Amino acid sequence: MNTTIEKELFELIGDNHQMTSAETPLRPDAFIKSDEEKMLSIENHFYNIMEEMGLDMTDDSLKGTPHRVAKMFIQEIFSGLNPANKPKISVFENSYQYDKMLVEANISFNSTCEHHFLPIIGKAHIGYVSSGKVIGLSKLNRIVDYYARRPQVQERLVMQIFNELKTVLQTENVILVMEAKHLCVSSRGIKDESSYTSTIQYGGIFNEKENRNDFFNLIQQEK
Numbered sequence: 001m002n003t004t005i006e007k008e009l010f011e012l013i014g015d016n017h018q019m020t021s022a023e024t025p026l027r028p029d030a031f032i033k034s035d036e037e038k039m040l041s042i043e044n045h046f047y048n049i050m051e052e053m054g055l056d057m058t059d060d061s062l063k064g065t066p067h068r069v070a071k072m073f074i075q076e077i078f079s080g081l082n083p084a085n086k087p088k089i090s091v092f093e094n095s096y097q098y099d100k101m102l103v104e105a106n107i108s109f110n111s112t113c114e115h116h117f118l119p120i121i122g123k124a125h126i127g128y129v130s131s132g133k134v135i136g137l138s139k140l141n142r143i144v145d146y147y148a149r150r151p152q153v154q155e156r157l158v159m160q161i162f163n164e165l166k167t168v169l170q171t172e173n174v175i176l177v178m179e180a181k182h183l184c185v186s187s188r189g190i191k192d193e194s195s196y197t198s199t200i201q202y203g204g205i206f207n208e209k210e211n212r213n214d215f216f217n218l219i220q221q222e223k
Contacts, residue, residue: 022159024081024150031082035074042070077112080149087142089168094130101211103127104140105219113184114151122154122180122196124161125219129205131171143168154180154199162201172204175215 033041047066051057079085104126111120124144147160158178165174179198205211 022156039070039074042073043067046070078150080146087146089135089139091133091135094132094134101127101129101214103215103218104137107141107144109144109148111148111152111157113182114153116184118183120180120182122178125177127175127215128169129173133170135168154178154197158199158201175202175206
């Protein structure tokens with residue numbers, strides 16, 4: 001049973017949106033069970049949660065909810081936990097010899113706060129300069145979506161996407177800005193409806209302020 005001190009620590013970490021690891025915390029046996037086995041277990045647990053809250057689980061509108069939630073967790077909003085769902089990224093030679101910045105702005109993403117399991121809704125803006133390799137534009141969206149579809153904090157999310165982009169593109173010349181609204185801030189706790197959170201990660205030529213400003217000017221034009 002959790003002690004009072006432990007519960008206070010849980011609240012402190014959650015309210016301050018702290019993370020304990022730059023990697024998504026996963027157990028070594030996370031994927032021993034099949035998706036079907038996981039969904040059945042989640043369905044049973046969620047049925048008990050709903051019943052514990054006093055809901056009438058014989059009601060036609062409610063009795064299918066545990067199954068729908070289980071399916072949504074495994075196949076949709078947390079599908080990015082499973083490495084089997086990682087998008088296949090093909091890299092191509094930069095045959096056009098384009099050596100300036102490429103920017104993909106306003107990439108929509110939906111994630112989930114790992115502290116309260118409430119939505120994080122936002123936009124990602126990516127820029128990179130090719131080192132000789134390029135990928136299809138839609139693959140940038142898929143990389144963002146894959147890492148967003150897991151319990152997250154925004155600082156970890158921006159780091160994971162940034163590191164994946166560097167690896168795939170084989171360059172340090174990557175910049176990433178993420179802006180998001182956290183429903184754990186707007187719908188509970190302080191209940192601030194207007195604030196949003198911004199995170200940024202960059203390397204290579206973007207360590208130079210002039211290049212970062214060029215990127216910022218480009219993404220501002222798209223807002």
